[in-house]
Amino acid sequence: AIGNLAGGIAHDFNNLLQIIHGYTEIMIMKKDKTHPDYQKLIEVKQTAQRATDLTKQLLTFSRKVESVMKPADLNHEIRQIHKLLERTLPHVINMELKLSDDLHSINADKSQLGQIIMNLGVNARDAMPNGGTMRIETRNEVIEEKSPETPEDFRLGPGIYAVLSISDTGIGMTRDSMDHIFEPFYTTKEVGKGTGLGLAIIYGIVTSHNGHISCTSEVGKGTTFDIYFPVFQKLLNA
Ligand SMILES: Nc1ncnc2c1ncn2[C@@H]1O[C@H](COP(=O)(O)OP(=O)(O)O)[C@@H](O)[C@H]1O
Ligand SMILES: [Mg+2]
Structure with missing residues (x-):
């Protein structure tokens, strides 16, 4: 049951993360490295990446059926x-x-x-x-x-x-x-x-x-x- 739940949510979640990642990327590109928000945006981007990695593992976790x-x-x-x-x-x-x-x-x-x-x-x-x-x-x-x-x-x-x-x-x-x-x-x-x-x-x-x-x-x-x-x-x- 955990597998199915995780699989369904993980898929939607991944799409949302793509959006966060994408917009952060755009904001980073528009900012100078010296801008006070620059480093914070890098943090957001890296955290979104970590969340994406985690969802990948969740998807693997629910993939039992495909063995x-x-x-x-x-x-x-x-x-x-x-x-x-x-x-x-x-x-x-x-x-x-x-x-x-x-x-x-x-x-x-x-x-x-x-x-x-x-x-x-x-x-x-x-x-x-x-x-x-x-x-x-x-x-x-x-x-x-x-x-x-x-x-x-x-x-x-x-x-x-x-x-x-x-x-x-x-x-x-x-x-x-x-x-x-x-x-x-x-x-x-x-x-x-x-x-x-x-x-x-x-x-x-x-x-x-x-x-x-x-x-x-x-x-x-x-x-x-x-x-x-x-x-x-x-x-x-x-
Ligand atoms: N070989 C090991 N020696 C000591 N503790 C272990 C070992 N393998 C697993 N553990 C413990 O079990 C926990 C869960 O392992 P795991 O499910 O692989 O997750 P993670 O490695 O991401 O923490 C680890 O955080 C650790 O506390
Ligand atoms: Mg481990």
């Missing part, structure tokens, strides 16, 4: 994003890949997989301002029938899953914070740095893939996100 599900190799998508991430990460952050070489295929939308890995990667980077290690791992995991040890919020049925695990050695989170991280607009980052949509989007994508995301974290030690995807089942000839 194209195909057999996909999680390792392949990780290697692609890894190249991108490596270029943007500060040198104080180490990247480790530990990809299972017999990982099962999953049924997934490749661009959404990319979005998941990228968003988790960026969060891990933000959590390690003084450096550390980001580790991306894949593994096959068999989930048995629920046992007394199964966490209550663990919703997966028994079966075989391909697991994507991203961990960092960063600042970690309090229990209180962890209760809110999947809510849209929950962020602990400064205005302009965080939107609070990353994990909400990831949650939506994972759910639409019939998967599960879980998080473990310890303040000052680091955080791990595990995402479970049901493996792709080949259709048998009837």
Whole structure:
């Protein structure tokens, strides 16, 4: 429901922002740089731009319906994003890949997989301002029938899953914070740095893939996100 609402509003909102942006641009052009309002108008323009970026994310958030599900190799998508991430990460952050070489295929939308890995990667980077290690791992995991040890919020049925695990050695989170991280607009980052949509989007994508995301974290030690995807089942000839 949040998705639909966001999508509808975001579209109209974007059009309004274009108008604000456009008129501000015109006013800036007509003013000399020394004019007392010049800097204020630049602020307005930049803020309109930030609002536009935010609406773009809202639109992505509501685009769940457009997913194209195909057999996909999680390792392949990780290697692609890894190249991108490596270029943007500060040198104080180490990247480790530990990809299972017999990982099962999953049924997934490749661009959404990319979005998941990228968003988790960026969060891990933000959590390690003084450096550390980001580790991306894949593994096959068999989930048995629920046992007394199964966490209550663990919703997966028994079966075989391909697991994507991203961990960092960063600042970690309090229990209180962890209760809110999947809510849209929950962020602990400064205005302009965080939107609070990353994990909400990831949650939506994972759910639409019939998967599960879980998080473990310890303040000052680091955080791990595990995402479970049901493996792709080949259709048998009837
Ligand atoms: N790897 C991480 N380590 C510590 N905190 C995290 C991590 N990932 C997410 N968080 C917390 O969850 C919040 C929400 O994350 P997200 O939805 O991606 O929004 P944003 O990154 O824009 O703040 C973050 O602001 C942060 O408080
Ligand atoms: Mg984020």
